[in-house]
Amino acid sequence: MKKTNKDSPKINISEEEKTKQLAKRYNVPYIDLSSSPIDRELVQSFPADFLHRSNFIPFEKNENTVKIAIADPSDIATIDAIESHLGMEVEVYATTRRAIHEASGHGSSKRRASRGIS
Template sequence: MLKTDTVKTVADVLYEKKLINSDQLAAIKFENVNTGKSIEQVVKDRGYVKAEDFAEALGAVYNVPFITLTAEQVDPSLMDLVPLNVAKKYRFVPFELKENKLSLAMIDPLDLQTIDFIERKTGYKVVPYITTEKTIEKVLEEQKGKELGEEITAALQEITETTLKIEETGGEITDATLRDAPIARIVSMILETAVKIGASDIHIEPGE
């Protein structure tokens, strides 16, 4: 959870932007004092504003720029710097590299442990940006889809360029050969991705 000693809160910023009214501001501060919940948590729980407005206001409090990130804004090569599952677990997306400074879209831009890890692993200075959780999830899922597509394309290319050699032992196809076949790898990739995204059905149309 984000922490700060700044006097101005995210609720104050939202009020200044006229995204909440005076009654809502008072209710937020009252709950904060009487329950011990952070201002940020109270605002989230009450659902007064959209996630984008909340993130932008929080960025203003911590002097961290807000970004509405899309997959098209992400430099694909940067996704190779950190494993995709790590980015998903800690909710960040590296999207731009300039002059050895790595721009990082994050849910929690004050997560110093994650920032330090990325700086040590990549050797670049991290410049944090704040965005929404939904944005992070969407961009990472699209990136995973791109990777899957590239792997399937490579496997299909292998099928068209080479003749699949089937080894037989005693007239039977070996399990190892079946597992290594390009088409078997394609099916495995599709099933693996379906499990990760929680798909209940898989539909493959003729010609796909």
């Protein structure tokens, strides 16, 4: 009897698990944005459409470095554009698209209220 894809068991991997695997593959840390403070002023220094289109959010700025959480850590073009925009080095962290969406203020209002994001 011939096996088809229907016979194969489905493995359902969460978005978070996929992102953690991606982070490991590209040797960048995974970050849970729900427990990380977000620098609102830093976020507002980027056009909202660029943040949304590129699936990233900057969350911390030091003297010479900006930390960003991005859904696709292999997106060198976006990382280069961020460095160019800020004139600073970027430290890349991986996170889920959902976490970026929620941290940027587009997630559920209940979650935003609990984290103090308006």
